[in-house]
Amino acid sequence: MLIAIFCLSGLGLLASLGLGFVAKRFAVEVDPRVEAVERLLHGINCGACGYPSCSQFARAVVEQGVSAVGCVACGEDTAMAIAEVMGVEAVLAEKKVAVVLCKGGRGESATKFSYRGVEDCKAAVIVSGGDKACPYGCLGLGTCKRVCPFDAVVISENGLTVIDTERCTGCGICVKECPKGVIQLVPAGKEVSILCHSTEKGAEVRKKCEVGCIACETCVRVCPFDAIFMEGSLAVLDHERCRVCGLCIVRCPTHTIEGRDRVFPRVEIMADTCSGCGICSMICPVNAIEGEKKEVHQVSGERCVGCLLCIDRCPKEAIRIKAPADSTLGVASQ
Amino acid sequence: MKRLYLFQGGVHPSGQKISQNAPIEELGAPDRVVVPLSQHIGAPCEATVAPGDRVKKGDRVGQATGFVSVNIHAPISGVVKSIGTFPHPVGRPLPAVEIESDGEDTWADTLKPREDYMDLSPETLKEIIQDMGIVGMGGAAFPTHVKLSPPKEKPIDTFIINGAECEPYLTADHRLMLEEPESIIAGARIAMRILGVTRGIIAIESNKPDAIEKMKELTEDILELGVVALKVRYPQGAEKQLIKTLLNREVPFLGGLPMDVGAVVQNVGTLSAIFKAVRFGIPLIERITTVTGSGVRAPKNLRVRIGTPIKVLIEACRGFTSEIGKVIMGGPMMGVSQHSLEAPVVKGTSGILFQPVAEVQAVVAQPCIRCGSCIRACPARLMPTVLGVFAQRDMFEEAERCDVVECIECGCCNYVCPAKIPLVQLLRYAKAEVLARRKAA
Numbered sequence: 001m002l003i004a005i006f007c008l009s010g011l012g013l014l015a016s017l018g019l020g021f022v023a024k025r026f027a028v029e030v031d032p033r034v035e036a037v038e039r040l041l042h043g044i045n046c047g048a049c050g051y052p053s054c055s056q057f058a059r060a061v062v063e064q065g066v067s068a069v070g071c072v073a074c075g076e077d078t079a080m081a082i083a084e085v086m087g088v089e090a091v092l093a094e095k096k097v098a099v100v101l102c103k104g105g106r107g108e109s110a111t112k113f114s115y116r117g118v119e120d121c122k123a124a125v126i127v128s129g130g131d132k133a134c135p136y137g138c139l140g141l142g143t144c145k146r147v148c149p150f151d152a153v154v155i156s157e158n159g160l161t162v163i164d165t166e167r168c169t170g171c172g173i174c175v176k177e178c179p180k181g182v183i184q185l186v187p188a189g190k191e192v193s194i195l196c197h198s199t200e201k202g203a204e205v206r207k208k209c210e211v212g213c214i215a216c217e218t219c220v221r222v223c224p225f226d227a228i229f230m231e232g233s234l235a236v237l238d239h240e241r242c243r244v245c246g247l248c249i250v251r252c253p254t255h256t257i258e259g260r261d262r263v264f265p266r267v268e269i270m271a272d273t274c275s276g277c278g279i280c281s282m283i284c285p286v287n288a289i290e291g292e293k294k295e296v297h298q299v300s301g302e303r304c305v306g307c308l309l310c311i312d313r314c315p316k317e318a319i320r321i322k323a324p325a326d327s328t329l330g331v332a333s334q
Numbered sequence: 335m336k337r338l339y340l341f342q343g344g345v346h347p348s349g350q351k352i353s354q355n356a357p358i359e360e361l362g363a364p365d366r367v368v369v370p371l372s373q374h375i376g377a378p379c380e381a382t383v384a385p386g387d388r389v390k391k392g393d394r395v396g397q398a399t400g401f402v403s404v405n406i407h408a409p410i411s412g413v414v415k416s417i418g419t420f421p422h423p424v425g426r427p428l429p430a431v432e433i434e435s436d437g438e439d440t441w442a443d444t445l446k447p448r449e450d451y452m453d454l455s456p457e458t459l460k461e462i463i464q465d466m467g468i469v470g471m472g473g474a475a476f477p478t479h480v481k482l483s484p485p486k487e488k489p490i491d492t493f494i495i496n497g498a499e500c501e502p503y504l505t506a507d508h509r510l511m512l513e514e515p516e517s518i519i520a521g522a523r524i525a526m527r528i529l530g531v532t533r534g535i536i537a538i539e540s541n542k543p544d545a546i547e548k549m550k551e552l553t554e555d556i557l558e559l560g561v562v563a564l565k566v567r568y569p570q571g572a573e574k575q576l577i578k579t580l581l582n583r584e585v586p587f588l589g590g591l592p593m594d595v596g597a598v599v600q601n602v603g604t605l606s607a608i609f610k611a612v613r614f615g616i617p618l619i620e621r622i623t624t625v626t627g628s629g630v631r632a633p634k635n636l637r638v639r640i641g642t643p644i645k646v647l648i649e650a651c652r653g654f655t656s657e658i659g660k661v662i663m664g665g666p667m668m669g670v671s672q673h674s675l676e677a678p679v680v681k682g683t684s685g686i687l688f689q690p691v692a693e694v695q696a697v698v699a700q701p702c703i704r705c706g707s708c709i710r711a712c713p714a715r716l717m718p719t720v721l722g723v724f725a726q727r728d729m730f731e732e733a734e735r736c737d738v739v740e741c742i743e744c745g746c747c748n749y750v751c752p753a754k755i756p757l758v759q760l761l762r763y764a765k766a767e768v769l770a771r772r773k774a775a
Binding site: 112113116117118120122123126127128129135 | 424425426670671673674696697725726756759760762763766767
């Protein structure tokens with residue numbers, strides 16, 4: 001009994017001495033900041049930053065001075081917190097979200113044949129390019145849903161991919177994986193998107209889909225900021241210029257343009273400061289402002305789309321955003 | 335009696351050769367043809383005509399753009415209406431030349447018949463074959479002159495004439511062997527002259543006894559040619575499997591070609607086309623296509639001009655029996671489903687199968703029960719079930735390590751799978767991904 005106790009304690013002592021010696025002698029210096037940064041990150045290893053894992057990105061931040069903004073998955077707060085750890089000031093990048101540039105679900109778009117096979121878009125495109133008549137359309141078989149590390153993709157009952165913009169971090173994995181190239185990253189604050197990327201001629205698009213861009217160019221004409229231009233037979237939105245006024249949403253005859261549940265504001269004119277110069281009623285693209293010269297002008301709440309052009313131009317600063325905003329244009333236009 | 339060897343795997347689908355007694359019928363020139371510029375494996379052609387040009391039957395309309403590419407010719411005389419993208423049997427629109435008939439169907443005056451063709455040098459013969467647009471007519475449409483140009487360090491000792499026609503339903507090669515066997519034999523002699531080979535084997539599955547009889551009769555006095563009756567088994571007509579059966583030679587795994595084991599295989603239809611091209615100077619502008627299945631009233635073997643839309647063939651076969659559920663270009667095992675009857679017949683179209691709605695089963699894939707049937711059936715010695723799982727989970731490195739690129743897409747695994755898993759599609763998907771990754775790397 002005693003021998004056994006002594007033997008084991010002796011062995012334990014020897015082993016601990018050995019371990020202690022090795023720990024001191026061969027210790028690997030790890031910058032404590034690496035661990036601190038890593039703890040702040042998502043830890044989901046999405047790879048959108050260009051590094052294979054979050055810990056490698058953390059190391060790059062600490063050792064090579066890579067900007068913490070490189071992590072697209074982390075929000076503003078995390079970037080700030082990392083900047084604090086590093087003792088630098090964070091310069092924030094614009095947050096982006098993924099948008100599916102197709103609105104033609106099973107109900108709205110035609111099919112070439114009935115597809116029975118592997119439930120995956122990439123496998124389906126090898127069979128005559130997928131079952132949708134439109135060669136650009138979203139197949140809705142969920143390759144993006146499978147690869148999304150943040151569960152931000154939902155396939156609607158209509159067989160269309162919908163992205164939950166709350167969850168989407170803009171990591172861009174779905175953009176890379178989509179065989180139809182139908183997903184695009186757009187600035188998160190710019191909710192207006194033209195949900196079609198078919199470059200086919202208008203008549204061809206109309207045959208295949210009820211909600212595709214038919215190249216009527218109405219949006220190009222109505223946009224007060226020249227943010228929409230034609231690329232062949234497709235209207236393309238320049239997000240830099242877009243001021244999210246929503247005018248194109250209202251005017252698009254095929255309802256291809258959407259505002260992703262954005263609440264569009266309305267304006268009102270303050271009677272006490274309005275001088276009745278009439279500039280606002282002249283520039284209003286939807287003729288929502290009326291009034292006699294030298295008299296207080298009125299905004300028609302129904303017509304106003306909230307483009308806010310008048311606010312910029314009013315010399316008396318007599319126009320303001322009406323609070324609270326009461327309707328969502330994207331929904332109203334449908 | 336020659337000893338036969340067995341290739342691994344394979345299945346025994348019901349033959350369904352319902353059109354085997356229908357003699358070859360001329361369909362003639364349709365009012366309009368759409369001739370795709372890409373009908374073969376390899377680089378697509380460049381159009382050599384412009385809209386408005388008048389062409390005669392046999393005029394060149396597409397120029398080969400490389401070694402692995404062949405010319406394309408006008409199948410009818412008329413006016414080039416347009417050059418644009420048109421429906422193609424692969425499923426997506428591809429560039430093609432649209433020609434409208436002038437109703438006269440006159441031959442081009444550039445045709446060069448050659449009486450003394452057997453005195454021509456192998457190089458000249460190969461040039462004629464490429465110029466006349468000859469490709470493998472068994473279905474894959476691989477340019478024939480490439481197959482007839484083995485490098486010097488790979489000596490060829492056996493030429494195999496492939497009349498197996500192992501796909502169910504198809505009877506085009508069978509009818510050709512019965513009705514124009516002389517052209518096949520003459521074509522084989524040309525090919526053997528090019529290759530400098532003295533042994534030729536005509537391989538025919540034993541479900542075509544009349545063709546075997548006919549070929550035996552005609553080759554009795556020809557020492558270099560012999561006829562072998564094969565046991566019926568799918569995919570007997572695939573090159574690698576045929577070489578194994580006849581010669582007991584294994585084409586090396588991973589990228590090996592028949593020429594690596596001293597053999598070249600050519601389909602009987604291709605040989606007949608070679609003979610016509612070399613002897614009469616007639617380019618490949620028509621082929622025999624089996625129009626079959628219980629969906630058409632009169633299954634037939636038609637001599638069809640390349641570029642004839644499928645719908646024209648249906649009229650020639652007295653229309654549909656009932657509502658059609660599926661149209662397959664090629665055989666039922668390896669063919670490609672069509673979604674448009676506007677798609678034209680191309681050089682590789684061995685048959686068109688029409689299945690009524692009642693015959694098309696709407697099956698839902700069930701989970702794999704690990705029975706291993708697909709592994710036993712795979713003639714390429716792969717493990718389809720494992721590769722299928724890799725494809726589903728995007729494990730392409732593992733799929734590559736398990737040699738998914740060796741898959742010949744014969745469909746045996748799908749045929750035997752009791753869970754009805756779409757294995758061929760999964761393997762094709764994995765194959766495409768692996769090849770794309772290799773290209774990118």
